[in-house]
Amino acid sequence: MSGAEFGTPQDLAAAYALGALDDAEAKAFEALLARDAELAREVAEYREVAALLALAQPAAAPTSALRARVLAAAPQRQASVIPLRKPGPIWMPWALAASLLLAAWMGAARGRLGLRLEQAYAELAQRNTLLAQRDTLLESRERTLSALLAPGVELYQLTATGDPAPGVQLFWDRKRNTAIIHSFGVKALAADRAYQLWFIQDGKPVPSITFRPEADGRAQVEAIAVPSGAAVTAAAVTEEPLGGSPQPTSAIYLVAKLSGA
């Protein structure tokens, strides 16, 4: 690159953005630009300066015809896939009629394309929303799975009579002293009722979270704090008012002894 007056590529960034480098200089500069993010930022800023130079010109304004021309030109690019490329002999007798038909057809095609584009955008937006929801769900499940698979996590089944269902799976992460519960097949509740989880510590019930199952009897609650201090010997579920109770007000519905406690 010529120009011994300049020691660093940064010195040439302004000239490059202005288009003041000759071809060889510009090519050499672009090779540097491709691998230097800081230099690219400098050039971007100088391009902003160059763009602003346009505003210092006399207040010339285009006619309204230019806007119409630009508007008309863009959709034509969409319609250009139709086989119109071979120009025929323009003085053939049917040329005028054909042109008119073509113009009408293109107008209709443009309308159809516009409508299809709107539909495509709407569909895309809908799919993006769905995708975002699925991503969120997936992230949540991944977090749950990671929590369940963490070393030291123990699984307990809280059941009514020893039968598999209804039941609550309790995953106890002893290291973090937190738990995740997952209910299945539990009976539906009145609108003002909820299930409440209890940890039994020193023979006494310590209130924990409340939950309401979905219609299929399933529910999942994560990051439940397990009481610390004295050993927790069991976990139980009772039916309580919606906000939960400080002491159980109904018979135990589901229970499990927490072994090794």
Next chain:
Amino acid sequence: MTDAELLARAALGDERAVGTVYDRFGQMMYAVAYRIVRQPGDAEEVVAEAFAQAWRDAGRFEAGRGSVAAWLTVMSRSRALDFVRARARRERITGTAQRSDPERTLGMSAPAVGPDAAVEAKERERRVAEALADLSPPQRTAIELAFFEGLSHSEIAERLNEPLGTVKTRVRLGMLKLRESLKPYFYERFA
């Protein structure tokens, strides 16, 4: 919607996006083209060509490497310089030349932007004029020759009969000064 999103939609043929891109940047593109080609009709031709190129090349626009405004302005400038060079070749062949005074030949329509955008645009114009006025006349001349006439450092030096190093320094220091004073008015900020 960001300018980059608008550009992408416009390139797909979304007419509303095309109209919005034109309303935001058409005036600026025209101003550059007009300053270079110095004929209203030719400037419109250039801008129409530049937009056509923009729709074709929209996929190459990299949002992190500059604003849509700068990208379109550079495109309009390049098309205008090509136009002037082609016209010069034609004139050399036919021995004809057209003359127009850009100071007197004004357009007929205002840009179709809202009042807030118009106020903002006016403020930008005012600041750019002030920033340019703050440059030394030789710095301003060197920058204008580079941008509006497409001259390289060495061509500017030859045109002004100045040493190459002097021209390079004028361009660099002038642009540095403009960058500092105009940074708040950039179309896009760069972290």
